[in-house]
Every structure is written in structure tokens, then in C-alpha cells.
Amino acid sequence: MNPPDRRHFIRTSLAATAGLIAAPRLFAADSPNKVLQVVQIGCGRMGMGDMGGVLKNKRARVIGVCDLDKRRAANGKETVDKHYAKKGGAKGSARIYPSYQAVLADPAVDAVVVSLPDHWHGLVATAAAIAGKHMYVQKPLTYNIQEAFALRKAVRAKKVILQTGSQQRSENPFTAFRAAAEAVRNGRLGKIKTVKIGVGIDKPSGKRPAPMPVPDTFDFETWLGPAPQQPYMEGRVHPQNSFDGRPGWITTEDFGLGMITNWGAHHIDIAHWAMGQELGGPLEIDAKADFMTDDVWTVHHHYHIEMLYPDAVTVILDDKFENGILFEGEEGTVFCARGAAKVTATDPNAPTEGAKALRASKGSILSPLDAAAKRFPASKDHYDNWIDAVFANTDPIAPVDQAACSLEACAAAWIGMKLGRKVKWDAVKKEFPGDAAANALRGRKARKPEFDISLMMKKAGLA
Numbered sequence: 458m459n460p461p462d463r464r465h466f467i468r469t470s471l472a473a474t475a476g477l478i479a480a481p482r483l484f485a486a487d488s489p490n491k492v493l494q495v496v497q498i499g500c501g502r503m504g505m506g507d508m509g510g511v512l513k514n515k516r517a518r519v520i521g522v523c524d525l526d527k528r529r530a531a532n533g534k535e536t537v538d539k540h541y542a543k544k545g546g547a548k549g550s551a552r553i554y555p556s557y558q559a560v561l562a563d564p565a566v567d568a569v570v571v572s573l574p575d576h577w578h579g580l581v582a583t584a585a586a587i588a589g590k591h592m593y594v595q596k597p598l599t600y601n602i603q604e605a606f607a608l609r610k611a612v613r614a615k616k617v618i619l620q621t622g623s624q625q626r627s628e629n630p631f632t633a634f635r636a637a638a639e640a641v642r643n644g645r646l647g648k649i650k651t652v653k654i655g656v657g658i659d660k661p662s663g664k665r666p667a668p669m670p671v672p673d674t675f676d677f678e679t680w681l682g683p684a685p686q687q688p689y690m691e692g693r694v695h696p697q698n699s700f701d702g703r704p705g706w707i708t709t710e711d712f713g714l715g716m717i718t719n720w721g722a723h724h725i726d727i728a729h730w731a732m733g734q735e736l737g738g739p740l741e742i743d744a745k746a747d748f749m750t751d752d753v754w755t756v757h758h759h760y761h762i763e764m765l766y767p768d769a770v771t772v773i774l775d776d777k778f779e780n781g782i783l784f785e786g787e788e789g790t791v792f793c794a795r796g797a798a799k800v801t802a803t804d805p806n807a808p809t810e811g812a813k814a815l816r817a818s819k820g821s822i823l824s825p826l827d828a829a830a831k832r833f834p835a836s837k838d839h840y841d842n843w844i845d846a847v848f849a850n851t852d853p854i855a856p857v858d859q860a861a862c863s864l865e866a867c868a869a870a871w872i873g874m875k876l877g878r879k880v881k882w883d884a885v886k887k888e889f890p891g892d893a894a895a896n897a898l899r900g901r902k903a904r905k906p907e908f909d910i911s912l913m914m915k916k917a918g919l920a
Contacts, residue, residue, distance in 0.1 A: 493517040493591075493847060494567045496560045498581060500524040500533030502701045503595055504572030507622065508533065510840030511570060511593070512540050517844050521552035523560050527674040532700050556679075557581050561588040568592060568847065572622075574706040575713040576684050579604025580910055582619070586611035587917045591847050593840065595622040597722035598860040600714070602868050603900025605861040606887055607910050607919075612857045614919055620843035620853040621860035623726045625795075627839040633815035635833060636823060637784065637793035638731035643830050645822045646786025651771050652728050653785065655778030656720035658759065659708050661752040664692060672697055683901070683908035684711040692753040708754035715756030717874065718867045721774070724782050726855070726863040727793070728772060730833070731784060735859040738866045738884030739764035739772065744873030762870050774870070781814075789818040872898045 495517050497508040504524070511517050518541075522533035530553045537551040554560045560569060561584055568591035571581050579599035585592045586608065598621050599605045612619050625634040641649060668688035671677045675697075677689045691697055693712070695704035706712035707719060729735050746760035762774040781794025796814040817823045826832065836842040836854040846853035862884065869882045872895050880895045882888075889895035903909040914920045 493844060494520050494565055495570060496521040496523060496554065496563075496566050496568075497533060497537075497570050497572065498523045498557050498560060499570075499572035499574075499577075499595075500526075500529040500700075501572065501695055501704060503622075504529075504570070505533065505536065505700065507570050507572045507593065507595065507840070508536065510838070511844075512537070514841055514844050516848065517568075519551065520565065521554050521560070521563075523554040523557055525676040525680045526672075526695070528697075529700060557584065561585055561590060566590060571595060574680075574704070575718065576600045576706075576711065577682050579608050580683060580908060580913070583608045583611045583910055583913060586615045586617050586619070587913070587919070589615055589617060591618040593620045593622065593843050594860075596726075596860070596863075597718040597867060598857070598864045600712075600718075601898075601900050602865050602887060604910055605864050605868075607914050609857050609861045610919055611914065611917070618843070618847045618850070618853065619857045619860075620839070620846065621855040621857070622839070623723060623855040623860060623863070624839040625723050625727055626730065626833070626854045627836040627842060629838050631795055631814070633793040633795075634727045634730075634782075636815055637782070637791045638727055639826060639830070639832060640791050640817070640822050641731035641784050641786070642733065643826060645789070646784055646791060647788030649732060649768070649770050649784060649786045651773065651785040652732070653778055653783040654721075654724045654728060654772065654774045655776075655780045655782075656716045656724055656774060657780050658776040659716055659749075659754065659756055661749045661758065662692060662705075662708070662754050664753045665751060666690060666693075666753045681904065683903040683910075686904055687711070690753055705754065708749075708756050710748075710755040713756070714868065714871045716776075717757065717760070717762075717774070717871045718864065720780070721867040721870070722863055725772075725866050726860070727782055728784075729859070729863055729866070731782075732766060732768075732770060734766060734862070736862055736884075737767060738862055739766050739869065739882050740884075741765040741879065741881050742870055742873040743879045744870050745877060746874035757871075757874055760874060762873070764866070764870065789822050791815075791817040791822050868899075 495511055497504060497519055500522050512519055519537050522530055524530040534551045534553050538549055560566055569585050571592055571594045578594060582592055582594045599608055625631045669690055671689045692705040693709040694706055696702035742764045744762040746757040748757050749755050759776050764772040766772055781792055783792045794814050796812055834854055843853045873880045880889050883890055906912055
């Protein structure tokens with residue numbers, strides 16, 4: 458199968474895909490009132506937000522939570538219980554699961570929300586697919602390319618519904634991305650020449666790495682999962698005095714690859730959407746970056762990345778670009794972003810207060826599309842879209858295959874950054890042709906066999 462070119466519009470609307478996914482079952486045998494029974498895995502900053510998105514939907518019920526930090530698990534349970542108590546439901550009903558394995562072994566669970574550090578996404582989501590659970594998985598879809606390959610295969614083999622947390626595809630609250638992407642797909646800019654993407658920049662913490670005692674309430678040994686063995690440092694995990702502070706794992710390369718997959722997964726996803734590369738990717742990557750040293754954080758700092766895509770489109774990421782996506786065509790430009798939102802508290806390139814999230818070089822680019830225009834599937838709310846997809850037995854707005862391609866492009870760029878040289882990428886074979894050093898970085902050796910996704914796939918008969 459060849460990657461789609463820019464002119465090919467992938468129609469993945471709920472109506473178009475209805476019946477394409479023969480899921481093994483919609484609900485657990487004991488699900489009351491045909492309401493989706495959901496467990497929240499990960500109760501940190503993003504987890505609590507994701508759980509809130511599910512709690513507001515009447516066709517789903519959060520029946521439990523799971524987190525390796527007991528304080529966060531307790532906070533998650535309290536949030537669920539208070540929510541349903543206000544709705545007149547049973548008090549104290551949410552269960553705290555001791556592990557994700559316990560969640561997946563429970564026949565009462567229909568679906569899970571995976572809001573864990575990046576290094577856990579692939580392992581838990583793949584296990585959930587093998588267990589036959591539908592899932593909402595935070596972006597980036599996985600930590601590395603090897604995991605993306607495995608998760609895609611498991612989801613399709615087990616016929617479960619996976620929504621990726623690429624919420625810029627849904628209309629609320631980020632209306633700019635869909636409008637810009639549809640303008641590009643409908644030729645409003647003419648032939649696309651360049652796409653410039655700003656994903657912000659992480660700055661060193663200024664604190665040297667130093668081991669700390671592990672809190673009694675936190676299972677750090679399990680939390681490490683497939684990552685290399687190392688001492689506990691609060692600055693590399695999550696804050697102990699807050700449930701919503703920005704966690705340090707985002708800026709620690711063993712657990713997350715930095716802005717290239719953090720915000721990169723959001724913006725590369727939209728660039729792919731606009732260019733018609735949902736199932737494609739770059740052909741060639743030339744990346745340079747500085748990496749933090751002698752600091753509690755270890756991810757990339759300054760960076761410049763140029764990726765050549767089919768149809769001679771160049772995608773450029775640079776730490777000096779304004780956060781957002783600028784499409785440059787032969788007949789005009791369009792820019793989309795989240796308005797004045799900062800990537801991080803120290804983001805030096807955040808737009809000024811009141812900045813427009815959507816702007817074009819001329820008014821005709823954003824004028825209303827006619828009835829014959831190519832349009833993306835409707836999705837007012839990302840969580841509702843997932844739940845609707847489960848009920849309709851169809852792919853959601855951000856399905857596994859497309860999310861995997863977005864992650865692979867970001868991770869391939871990271872590999873180029875690590876090697877400090879140009880690399881070629883085959884988006885169909887998921888490999889760097891003839892490049893052993895680059896191919897070796899598509900995955901990593903798990904710390905223990907129980908954290909090895911390859912062994913998990915082999916045991917499930919999916920290797």
C-alpha cells in the first residue's frame with residue numbers, strides 16, 4: 458500500500474466507516490442499562506481532565522480509577538464519587554484498582570482511558586486491546602515507533618475502538634485547526650510549498666540530578682516500567698504537593714521525548730490531516746538539536762528540523778517559531794493555533810494576549826466552503842466522539858492508524874536529532890532504509906521481561 462498523496466482525501470466519517478469494525482462486544486455482560494463502564498488509568502493533570510470529559514457523557518459511567526500514586530488514586534475516586542453523588546447516584550461507588558492488570562482482568566470493564574506518562578502508553582494500551590477493551594489514549598499514541606507498530610496491530614486484530622487524545626481535530630474548543638486544514642485540503646492555498654510548525658521549547662530546570670527518598674504513597678519501581686533503572690527524583694516524575702502541576706517526566710527523555718512528541722504529536726497530526734498524509738509520513742529528515750546535560754531534565758532544548766514530504770512539501774519545526782502551524786502555498790497562507798495559549802510557563806514564543814487562533818493572507822482562503830467541498834467528519838467534542846464511535850462500532854475522529862503515523866513522524870525526527878544527521882524514512886515499511894543506527898532507535902530494550910511489548914504481542918499470538 459502506498460502512502461496517500463496530498464490530493465487524496467481519506468473519508469473516515471461515522472457514516473462512511475459504519476460496520477467496518479466488527480468489535481467482539483460492546484458492553485461487559487453485567488453492564489447496567491447499556492452504559493459504557495469506564496476506568497480511568499492515570500489520575501494526574503491530564504488524567505483528571507480526561508476523566509472529566511467522560512464523566513459529562515450520560516452514555517458512559519466511570520466505575521473506577523487506577524494510579525500508582527495512592528494520593529492521586531484517592532483524589533480520582535473522590536472526584537468520581539462527588540460527581541455521581543451530585544447527580545443522585547450511589548455514594549462511594551468508584552473502585553480503586555491496584556494495577557492496570559487488575560483493571561483489564563475485570564469483566565465489568567468495557568473501556569479504559571489511558572492518561573499515563575508517555576513511556577507507559579504503548580504497553581497499557583496494547584494490553585487493553587488484547588483484553589478486548591475500548592480505549593481513549595492520550596497523545597502521543599506511544600513512546601516510540603516499535604510500540605506504535607504493536608498497538609496498531611493489536612487494536613485492528615482485536616477490533617476494539619481507540620480514540621487518540623489529538624483533540625485539535627475536534628471542533629470544541631479549538632475551532633481553528635479544522636478550518637485551516639479544510640482550506641488546505643480544498644486547494645485554497647494552491648500547491649503547498651512549506652509548512653512551518655512551532656511546538657514551543659523546554660528550558661533546563663537549573664537543578665542538578667540528585668536521588669531522593671521514594672514517597673511511601675508511590676510505587677516508583679513499577680512506575681519506571683520499561684524505562685532504564687534509576688533513582689527516584691521528584692523533578693523527573695510528578696509533583697507531590699499538587700495534582701495538576703506540570704510533571705517532570707515530560708522533560709525527562711527516559712519517559713517522554715520532549716516537545717517533538719509532546720506538542721509535536723498535536724501539530725504534526727494536523728499538518729498530516731491538511732496535507733492528506735494521515736497514513737503517510739516524511740521521506741527525509743534533517744534535524745539538529747541541543748540536549749540538556751547535568752540537569753534533572755534531559756530532553757532536547759534548541760532544535761531545527763526539516764522534513765521532506767511527498768509532493769515536494771517541506772515541513773519545518775524550529776524553536777523560534779510561534780506555537781502553531783503555518784501553511785504556505787503558491788496562492789496564499791493560513792495559520793492556526795490555540796490563540797494566546799502557552800506551551801509551557803516559560804515559553805518565549807507564546808503569542809501575545811488576544812492573538813487570533815486563525816488567520817490567512819486573504820479573506821477568500823477562509824470564506825465558507827460550498828456543498829461540494831471536501832469536509833472532515835463532524836466531531837463537536839473529542840470524548841463524546843469516542844463514546845459515539847464505540848456505540849456505532851466505527852472509527853473515531855483520531856483513530857489508531859493515523860495517530861501512529863503522527864507519532865512515527867515525530868519519533869523519526871527525534872531519531873534524526875539524536876544522530877545529528879540526515880535520515881531517510883519509509884512510512885510504509887516503518888523503517889530507515891539501510892540505516893542500522895537509526896533503525897536501532899525505533900525501540901529500546903525493556904528493563905524487565907514483564908515490560909517487554911514484543912513478548913506481550915508474542916504471548917497474544919500477534920507477533
